[in-house]
Amino acid sequence: MKQTLYLISIFILTTSFNPKSWGFFGHKRINRLAVFTLPQEMLPLFKTEIEYLTEHAVDPDRRRFVVPTEGIRHYINLDKWAFLPQEKVDAQILHTDIFVVGEKRDTSLLVDFQTIRKQKRDYYLKSKSIKKIFGRDSIVVTDSSFRRFFFNNLSKIQPDEPLSISPDSLLSFFKKEKLRPLSTAENGGIKAVFAKDKLSQHGILPYHLQTIYRQLVQAFVSKNKNLILKYAAELGHYLADAHIPLHTISNYDGQYSNQNGIHAFWESRLPELFADNQYDFFVGKAGYIEQPRSYFWNIINQSNRLSANTLRIEKEVSAQFEVDKKYCPEMVNGFEVQKQCFDFAKAYHDRLGGMVEEQMRRAILAVGSVWYSAWVDAGQPDLSNLKNTPLSKEEEKEQKEADEKIKNGGKILGRTEAY
Numbered sequence: 527m528k529q530t531l532y533l534i535s536i537f538i539l540t541t542s543f544n545p546k547s548w549g550f551f552g553h554k555r556i557n558r559l560a561v562f563t564l565p566q567e568m569l570p571l572f573k574t575e576i577e578y579l580t581e582h583a584v585d586p587d588r589r590r591f592v593v594p595t596e597g598i599r600h601y602i603n604l605d606k607w608a609f610l611p612q613e614k615v616d617a618q619i620l621h622t623d624i625f626v627v628g629e630k631r632d633t634s635l636l637v638d639f640q641t642i643r644k645q646k647r648d649y650y651l652k653s654k655s656i657k658k659i660f661g662r663d664s665i666v667v668t669d670s671s672f673r674r675f676f677f678n679n680l681s682k683i684q685p686d687e688p689l690s691i692s693p694d695s696l697l698s699f700f701k702k703e704k705l706r707p708l709s710t711a712e713n714g715g716i717k718a719v720f721a722k723d724k725l726s727q728h729g730i731l732p733y734h735l736q737t738i739y740r741q742l743v744q745a746f747v748s749k750n751k752n753l754i755l756k757y758a759a760e761l762g763h764y765l766a767d768a769h770i771p772l773h774t775i776s777n778y779d780g781q782y783s784n785q786n787g788i789h790a791f792w793e794s795r796l797p798e799l800f801a802d803n804q805y806d807f808f809v810g811k812a813g814y815i816e817q818p819r820s821y822f823w824n825i826i827n828q829s830n831r832l833s834a835n836t837l838r839i840e841k842e843v844s845a846q847f848e849v850d851k852k853y854c855p856e857m858v859n860g861f862e863v864q865k866q867c868f869d870f871a872k873a874y875h876d877r878l879g880g881m882v883e884e885q886m887r888r889a890i891l892a893v894g895s896v897w898y899s900a901w902v903d904a905g906q907p908d909l910s911n912l913k914n915t916p917l918s919k920e921e922e923k924e925q926k927e928a929d930e931k932i933k934n935g936g937k938i939l940g941r942t943e944a945y
């Protein structure tokens with residue numbers, strides 16, 4: 527019994543932290559090789575700290591054991607949206623539901639995706655509540671006041687958690703447009719207002735890349751060594767995720783097409799088998815990115831265009847192999863696990879025609895270019911004598927907690943769909 531328990535705990539220890547998204551191997555390799563694309567002036571920090579940047583390339587996956595809202599930062603299911611604005615606040619305005627609670631405690635929807643329409647620089651709102659509150663079928667709100675309202679009141683909105691805001695802020699937002707609520711003039715009969723986030727339900731990867739990019743620029747500006755390294759390592763992770771076709775669709779693990787396991791097959795098994803011997807990782811020098819926002823979106827759209835072939839080719843190759851020729855036992859940390867056999871993997875890899883190598887190469891160059899651009903945007907600070915700033919207590923606590931949970935076979939919190 528004791529022996530069994532011991533074996534079980536070892537099993538949990540060795541298998542519970544099995545990050546997808548390029549796996550350990552790919553993420554570490556991408557961050558490491560990105561250092562060699564950088565200009566001379568950045569090397570005093572980046573070359574010296576290459577081990578940190580390599581090791582911490584997987585921190586965002588580790589954080590998923592501690593922070594429930596981490597998961598959605600690693601993917602975006604583009605097939606779930608007909609259209610998404612590139613800038614986060616524009617997307618939030620369209621995909622946040624706002625409810626009002628009336629004097630009789632009756633809750634009604636004020637704004638949601640169905641009742642809001644953008645035309646040129648204005649938003650048109652049309653709902654039953656609008657009619658009830660303002661006595662008009664529809665009202666117009668300018669883009670700039672909607673944005674201001676969002677920044678002032680809804681910037682802290684979290685997925686799956688309604689955020690309550692003051693009724694006054696809603697009224698002042700409409701008053702700017704010279705709209706006055708009906709009924710009791712001052713409070714419009716509104717007792718409470720709350721909002722629900724809808725944007726993050728299918729992942730927020732392109733928006734999170736913009737957030738971390740800004741944080742990295744700020745870290746360079748303040749010449750904070752620890753923060754530069756932290757955000758650089760993490761930006762490398764999310765940017766590498768953005769190069770994986772299956773991080774951009776809801777059928778991310780072939781679960782809707784009877785191809786379960788294709789996620790790890792494409793992004794972990796294939797690079798582990800073929801990267802060292804076959805891939806050419808000489809990708810040239812990092813370049814300056816004029817518009818990071820559209821750059822991130824282009825990467826994600828390009829990955830998305832590869833997703834159909836990623837799935838279709840696996841299906842075709844898979845049909846040519848008997849089940850017992852597809853999975854072969856392999857020893858991992860002293861345990862036998864079933865993995866795709868070499869011949870099966872090679873057939874898939876060959877038919878993909880260099881796709882995995884190309885995406886890895888693109889990821890390396892993108893990580894280097896984004897690090898370089900953030901440094902340029904910060905005014906090219908001298909990186910040779912930076913202050914050592916210890917991590918904040920909060921960050922230290924989070925890292926320790928993640929270590930503990932992973933060691934003790936903890937579970938990923940929040941959404942588990944894509945890594």
Ligand SMILES: [Zn+2]
Nearest residue numbers: 547600767945
């Ligand atoms: Zn990830």
